[in-house]
Amino acid sequence: MVALGTIHDWRPKPGTVISWSASPRAREVAVQAPASAVPPSYQQAQHLRSYRELARQDREMGRLGIGAWDIPGTCDIDAMTAAINAHLRRHDTYHSWFEFDPEDRIVRHAIEDPESIDFVPQDHGLQRPDEIRAHLLRTSGTPLTWDCFTFGVIQRADHFTVYLSVDHLHTDGMSTGILYVEIQLMYASLLYGSAMQLPPPAGYLEFSAREHAHNQAMNLSSYEVRAWIQYAQDNGGTLPDFALPLGDRSVPNVGGMVAAQLMDAEETVAFEKACEQAGVRFSGGVFACAALIDREITGADTFYGITPYDTRSTAEEQLSAGWYASFIPFVVDMSDGSFASVARSAQKSFDECQPLAKVPFERVLELAGPESGLTAPEYVVPMVSFLDARKIPVSAEWDRINGGIFGDSRSSDQVCMWVNRFENETNLTISFPDNAVARESVSRYLEVARLVYQRVAQSQFVS
Template sequence: MIIGGGSAGTSIGVGIVHEWEPGSGPVTTWAPTPGSKAKALKAPAVDAPPSSMQAGHIINFVDFRERGLDYSRLVMGSWEMPGKCDIRTMTHVINAHLRRHETYRSWFEYQDPKHIIRHEIQNPRDIQFVPVHHGELTQPEWRDLVLATPSPLEWDCFRLGVIQHENHCTLFAIVDHLHCDPALITGLYVEILANYQSLVAGKPPVTLAPTASHAEFCKREKAYADSMTLDSPEIRKWVAFAEANGGNGPEFPLPLGDQTIPCGGDMMVIPLLSPEQTARFEDDCIASGARFSGGLFACAALAHYELTGEEIYRGLTPIDKRRTPEEYMTMGWFTGVIPFEATVDPNSFVETARSIQASFDENIALAQVPYDRVLELAPWLNKYGPQFFMMNYMDVGLPPLSAVVATALTGSNATAYNDGRSPAYLYMSVIRLFDEVSLLISFPNNPIARESVTRYGEVIKSVFTRAAAGEYTAPAVHAT
């Protein structure tokens, strides 16, 4: 599946690990030395908590494991680069990257959902990764190697490596989501690929701006959440949002099947807008007083209406909580979540977009308060259920991705893969790449969910097409 321009030169190939063909050539990965692992295991406990997203990730991993389910957790991708990989230089570059970022020094001891203890390596130089040569692998052997990446309860839940082909090599990264968000792309490209290419060309290392402390971010996030009470404006808004939805989070409008049965996960890509359609769509968003993101969530709201007849739409979307230049250079999970709701005008994309944008802007401060804190203060609300979903918007023309994306994708045959395990919930990403817009959906791999996701994709694509043409009027409501 392809996101973007439709060719390897201007696009990203996506799929699940079972579709990831390593091709011919020997595989080398970088893994910690026994001494490095031993030092990590002895790392002292520190007072910095996990971020709210890290805590949720670990809790979900444990919960899925206890229910006999294999939790989707790995973020994977690759780039191609010409020539033969200089293993010694790559070893230096990989270790420099891992030592530079504080998140890689941490591992977490799970006691219970309220007690997740961070241990932190005190000396970055105790991180020592060395090459491990695996030889040429078949696709099943490659898949098994990828899926053997340690769990988020182990320190070394990340791997980097290369596949050496005849005239080029493929650099790949496999990182547990515990340690990353979309800024991973910038970090890997600038600090590993670009730095490696500079060194093998006989040039000095790439000059890098300083990083921030992810642990300090986690402390600030926890302190702010702990300062909230049931009377805090942010909590009142979160509670009102959930209570208006029956005490629940947003739910996907079509059935997703029995997710207590192990089925793994899959992905689907739906092209939404061509560059020409994107330009017209953005003009209409601006004319309505909304941004592009408000317009795309309006399309989601209208699609939801067409499937259900519900005129109130409630959604959640993640947002990057980085604020300083140093944080934008820092690996880690800096994400918060914004709730928004709007009244759908079945006959007007413009009015729906305006309503969505106003709600989003009004609620942006709520991203600073994790929903788990809301549940602590308002225990009558429900945890997210099996129909829960979230929609993300990723514009690679905006920071932190914009600085590298054009260079990174040109002729690099870039890929991004999912581990094919069971997702925590249905997750959708609207991705704008070189002004082509696509919808990537990660869903439970069962026939009911696949049929529902296929149908949803058809409806939302139709809404985007009509909105971009400036001729949106609602059809008769589809029966569910």
């Protein structure tokens, strides 16, 4: 089972740290990169503006995707250098950097020759776990610098750990799996004398241009826009917030994360059967449980949820690193309290709202204007995500390679929830602002979540 958590949950054994960062010549080429007509994606633009606003308040933003895994033996530095550079040159999301112009527009600069990207190794000597974590955070750059990604290995007597850190500007959950597979395969092939030829990925800049064009074509009559507006109006004019108090989010809170088992292997199979009997997929059952948990806490008969959605749509995009993940709103009717009815409502809403993933709420607010009464949420919405971790590339290998995916836990004012299905259990991982009020609320939420999921697994809801 892949380890999930914050960087503080990552406890690598001591070892000699070698990290890769951009050469002075590569940084010089990046600084000179010309402006591009391709705008940032909507996700990137929001990320950059959020980072700048928090920086003005002298606050840090949790923004890194961190991965780590073990490889037997001694790292071949030349082969690893070649593998890292091949990955960076291959995916054009890494070729961009951004700045704000005098009119407060975000301008993309794009490196024209990928071969000029050159990351070089540096030996930092023997380090302890706390030193390794501090080194990773210190060398990961910011969203307003080009090289906001870094790689490293921690060498020990009989094996080494590969780690990586990529700013969310260039990555999403799927990208972490792509990065692992590419570096692992490329490194292994180079050890045997020849670089593996991988199929070409789609370009993230092409996606950004297509996304921009699609959204510029939207108007108030477009189905996606009308659906978003109706959703927000029914929810009081904005997007949903977490059902329980989270303390004072106007002050800096480091990010906390906790994971707890919802169901063991046998209960997970029983839950899946309950979903099948209701005529929905496992994910529909997860969204139904999110609604039923909310009803236990608030007493509401309607649930307004948000879930991430991978907008990759072609085989080439499935191979592409970048921030493709967007969000889908869904509404669940719980007037009939049976699990089957609630699950069908959740599945139907999710399926019907999938086109909305290509139209960010920010674009809807632009089109609706202030006269609509709609407002942007004060905090990032509490998304509910379902991940079948068994479908992650080489997921069966994660235990053997000590694989882990971590966030940087710098700052948080939000709650995000991931329901993860593994081979032997289904668990719930929650990130939250780490203060006393939020910890108590998350503990309460987990208690209710276990109760709801186990009721379904034990068929205690009337179908």
